[in-house]
Amino acid sequence: MYDGGKIITGLIIGIGLFLFPFYYNAGKAAKAPDPELTAKAKEAKECVMEKAYMTANHFSLLDEWRHTVVRDADRYYTAKNGKVYYKSLQVTCLDCHSNKSKFCDKCHDYVDVDPYCWDCHIEPEEKK
Amino acid sequence: MGLDRRKFLKIVGLSTLFGLGGKAAIDMFAPGELEASVETIPLTAGKRWAMVIDVHKIDETIIKKCVEACHREHNVPDLESKKEEIKWIWKEDYEHSFPGRHHEYVGEDVEHGSFLLLCNHCSNPPCCRVCPTKATWQREDGIVMMDQHRCIGCRFCMAACPFGARSFNWGDPRRVLEDKDLKELNPDYPTNRDYPTRSKGVVEKCTFCAERLAKGQLPACVEAANTVKKDALVFGDLDEPDSNVRAVLRNHYTIRRKPELGTNPNVFYIV
Numbered sequence: 001m002y003d004g005g006k007i008i009t010g011l012i013i014g015i016g017l018f019l020f021p022f023y024y025n026a027g028k029a030a031k032a033p034d035p036e037l038t039a040k041a042k043e044a045k046e047c048v049m050e051k052a053y054m055t056a057n058h059f060s061l062l063d064e065w066r067h068t069v070v071r072d073a074d075r076y077y078t079a080k081n082g083k084v085y086y087k088s089l090q091v092t093c094l095d096c097h098s099n100k101s102k103f104c105d106k107c108h109d110y111v112d113v114d115p116y117c118w119d120c121h122i123e124p125e126e127k128k
Numbered sequence: 129m130g131l132d133r134r135k136f137l138k139i140v141g142l143s144t145l146f147g148l149g150g151k152a153a154i155d156m157f158a159p160g161e162l163e164a165s166v167e168t169i170p171l172t173a174g175k176r177w178a179m180v181i182d183v184h185k186i187d188e189t190i191i192k193k194c195v196e197a198c199h200r201e202h203n204v205p206d207l208e209s210k211k212e213e214i215k216w217i218w219k220e221d222y223e224h225s226f227p228g229r230h231h232e233y234v235g236e237d238v239e240h241g242s243f244l245l246l247c248n249h250c251s252n253p254p255c256c257r258v259c260p261t262k263a264t265w266q267r268e269d270g271i272v273m274m275d276q277h278r279c280i281g282c283r284f285c286m287a288a289c290p291f292g293a294r295s296f297n298w299g300d301p302r303r304v305l306e307d308k309d310l311k312e313l314n315p316d317y318p319t320n321r322d323y324p325t326r327s328k329g330v331v332e333k334c335t336f337c338a339e340r341l342a343k344g345q346l347p348a349c350v351e352a353a354n355t356v357k358k359d360a361l362v363f364g365d366l367d368e369p370d371s372n373v374r375a376v377l378r379n380h381y382t383i384r385r386k387p388e389l390g391t392n393p394n395v396f397y398i399v
Contacts, residue, residue: 070275073267075342091322119300119327120276122203122318 033106041096048079059115062089090121098124176251176270176366177336178394179350180376181244185360190353191219191244194361197352198246198334200319205304208313214295216334217246217349225397226385238399244361246349247272247293247334248385248393255285255294264331270366270394271336281329290389293333300328336363366394 001007041047047054049061065087068074077085086092097103100123108115131139186194198204198217207213223230225243253272256265263278264285286294302325304310304317311317318325323339326332337347345351346363353361364373373396376382382396 066277070273070277071265073269073338073342075339088322090324116327120324122321122324124321 030110033110035104035106036099036102038096038099038103040098044096046081047096048077048085062093062117065089089117094124099126100124101126175268175368176394177249177341178270178364178366178373178396179246179336179347180362180373180380180382180396180398182360182362182376182380182398183238183241183243184398185357186242186244186353188219188242190356190360191242193352193356194244194349195219197348201323201337201340201348203301203318203320203323203325204332205301205310205317206313207301207304208310212298214297214301214332216295216332217244219243220245226383228386228388229383243397244349245291245293245385246395247336248291248391248395249334249336251392251394252390254288254290254391258284258288260284267338271338271341272333273335273338274331274333276324276326276330276332279330281331283331285331290386290391291393294331295333296331297326297328301325 054061065077066089069087075087077087079085094100195217199206202216204214204216219242222234222238222241222243225245230239249270249272251270253264253266256262256272259265260282261278261280263275263280265273265275267273281296283296286296302318304314337345337349340347346354350361350363359376362372362376364371366373368374376398377396380398382398384393384396387393
């Protein structure tokens with residue numbers, strides 16, 4: 001092999017550089033997000049569906065809501081316990097979850113999603 | 129409660145056995161219920177919302193009030209420039225409201241009068257026909273609705289609408305929060321925190337306050353006008369022969385904008 005020493009050195013440096021981020025970040029996993037509930041949300045105890053469903057699928061519910069509200073003019077949602085909710089992200093959801101930066105954004109930032117809801121729907125004013 | 133499907137089929141099936149048919153059978157087995165079931169059509173079906181604007185009753189103050197009420201309710205910003213203007217309801221002169229009807233001897237009250245214009249919620253809406261994504265469509269109650277989630281901003285609807293009732297968001301309307309000059313014009317924007325704003329690149333227009341109707345409230349402009357002068361703006365159901373709008377239309381001569389185009393507008397003007 002011609003110039004074997006140079007090639008092997010180069011390879012080692014190359015692989016080293018490639019592996020550097022893994023080595024550098026080892027054991028420093030980003031903390032799982034911990035969205036905070038507001039006092040009002042805590043007091044209500046339940047959302048429009050079970051917590052597990054809401055955590056995993058709130059976007060499906062919101063998508064269904066926006067569709068049925070705008071297109072079918074069906075503006076009320078009856079929860080399993082019979083409670084009726086006005087289907088509105090801005091008026092109903094964010095009334096309890098009025099801490100967007102500490103609730104919505106926590107997970108959205110963690111999984112790097114950028115929902116465009118907020119392009120139009122107004123975020124609640126948060127006290128700093 | 130009217131007839132449900134199950135009961136209807138039972139009656140029809142049974143009566144076929146006895147050689148009876150149609151309405152006669154239903155009248156015999158369930159008297160009066162067929163008419164009742166026609167009456168209890170839900171609010172969203174078989175209706176045709178309409179507005180009658182009494183030009184004699186409105187003046188500059190009322191027009192201003194209506195426009196302000198609507199634009200505050202729906203977070204419509206004042207963008208200063210005519211090119212970027214967003215309008216759901218606006219003031220116009222006679223000649224431009226009713227082109228073709230103008231002549232040089234028209235009375236001064238009319239010629240220099242102010243007219244309140246808004247989306248006509250046409251029964252035959254050309255905007256809906258051209259929309260490639262069905263972002264604008266006609267609801268069963270006649271309202272020509274906008275789905276901002278679906279609008280791709282192609283502006284076909286704006287080209288199709290002969291009334292100029294649609295506005296395009298050339299920029300993010302929320303820029304009024306940052307821009308110094310625009311912030312002065314809209315100090316408390318967004319004015320209604322229970323209603324969304326729009327985003328850049330979508331078309332918007334009057335929706336006959338669909339969100340208010342759902343709660344049993346009158347459209348914002350009608351409510352605003354009525355605080356100053358009763359029945360200046362009348363809103364109701366054209367499909368109902370005894371409704372307020374039908375009564376007004378019976379008792380007054382009314383005109384509509386550009387009826388010759390066949391879009392069948394549902395906003396009427398008493399002139």
